[in-house]
Amino acid sequence: MRIATWNINSVRMRLDLLLRLIDERQPDVICLQETKVVDADFPLAPIVERGYAHTHIHGMKSYNGVAILSKHAFESNDVQHWCGRQDCRHALARLPGGVELHCVYIPAGGDIPDPAVNDKFAHKLQFLDEMTEWFRSNRSPDQPMILVGDLNIAPLESDVWSHKELLGVVSHTPVEVEKLAAMQASAGWVDAVRHFVPPSEKLYSWWSYRARDWAVSDRGRRLDHIWVTPPLADRLRGQAILREARGWEPKPSDHVPVLVDLDL
DNA sequence: ATGGTGGCTTAGCCA
Numbered sequence: 400m401r402i403a404t405w406n407i408n409s410v411r412m413r414l415d416l417l418l419r420l421i422d423e424r425q426p427d428v429i430c431l432q433e434t435k436v437v438d439a440d441f442p443l444a445p446i447v448e449r450g451y452a453h454t455h456i457h458g459m460k461s462y463n464g465v466a467i468l469s470k471h472a473f474e475s476n477d478v479q480h481w482c483g484r485q486d487c488r489h490a491l492a493r494l495p496g497g498v499e500l501h502c503v504y505i506p507a508g509g510d511i512p513d514p515a516v517n518d519k520f521a522h523k524l525q526f527l528d529e530m531t532e533w534f535r536s537n538r539s540p541d542q543p544m545i546l547v548g549d550l551n552i553a554p555l556e557s558d559v560w561s562h563k564e565l566l567g568v569v570s571h572t573p574v575e576v577e578k579l580a581a582m583q584a585s586a587g588w589v590d591a592v593r594h595f596v597p598p599s600e601k602l603y604s605w606w607s608y609r610a611r612d613w614a615v616s617d618r619g620r621r622l623d624h625i626w627v628t629p630p631l632a633d634r635l636r637g638q639a640i641l642r643e644a645r646g647w648e649p650k651p652s653d654h655v656p657v658l659v660d661l662d663l
Numbered sequence: 664a665t666g667g668t669g670g671c672t673t674a675g676c677c678a
Binding site for chain 2: 408412460507509519
């Protein structure tokens with residue numbers, strides 16, 4: 400089974416690029432973040448037409464929004480709310496075989512890495528704490544689960560273009576990295592991409608729109624992740640981060656798709 | 664130190 404995750408930054412603006420991802424990679428399941436559209440306006444028809452008959456969409460006006468698009472029927476699906484908000488950041492589905500798949504969009508956290516003066520950063524930290532506690536209390540590392548999405552944190556030094564220069568930049572600050580590690584420990588999550596790529600190797604999944612030339616400056620960060628619980632770790636067969644998608648015409652997302660293959 | 668770009672919605676928010 401091939402699973403893809405992509406912060407698409409508007410599914411309507413980039414529908415053609417989604418169809419390109421489908422044509423080129425044929426994922427069994429595609430998880431999207433930042434769909435930025437209410438469910439009634441989600442462009443489902445061309446997606447269903449290409450074999451993704453089972454869809455679980457959870458969107459809102461303007462911001463956020465997640466979706467799970469699948470060639471295989473779900474046994475069930477659900478959504479989660481965090482921090483007392485209903486802002487469409489977490490959808491889940493039970494895949495054939497009882498594998499629970501979580502599609503998550505963690506808040507970006509604003510610019511100032513201080514929860515006392517930046518409500519967005521406080522929200523991000525609380526979101527991480529609540530998810531961590533939920534997995535600890537409601538799930539077990541023994542259960543086959545997959546968690547994917549834009550986690551908006553680059554945990555390793557090699558997940559950013561400059562560890563030193565980004566230590567004080569939201570997405571790579573020690574407090575976020577620690578909380579992400581706690582969340583990872585909450586269900587024994589294994590980083591499926593780093594399962595194949597050693598920490599000595601730089602890996603990015605996002606490059607800012609603001610760079611003059613994203614490919615030349617290459618100031619990226621690995622914000623998009625795929626995690627699996629231990630029962631699935633030895634089922635992992637491969638990974639791909641589609642760097643080339645950052646240059647997809649006419650208008651690329653600032654994030655690229657991340658994929659893993661699993662023998663389920 | 665600042666500004667750089669992009670999407671949604673329509674001047675400002677969010678990333």
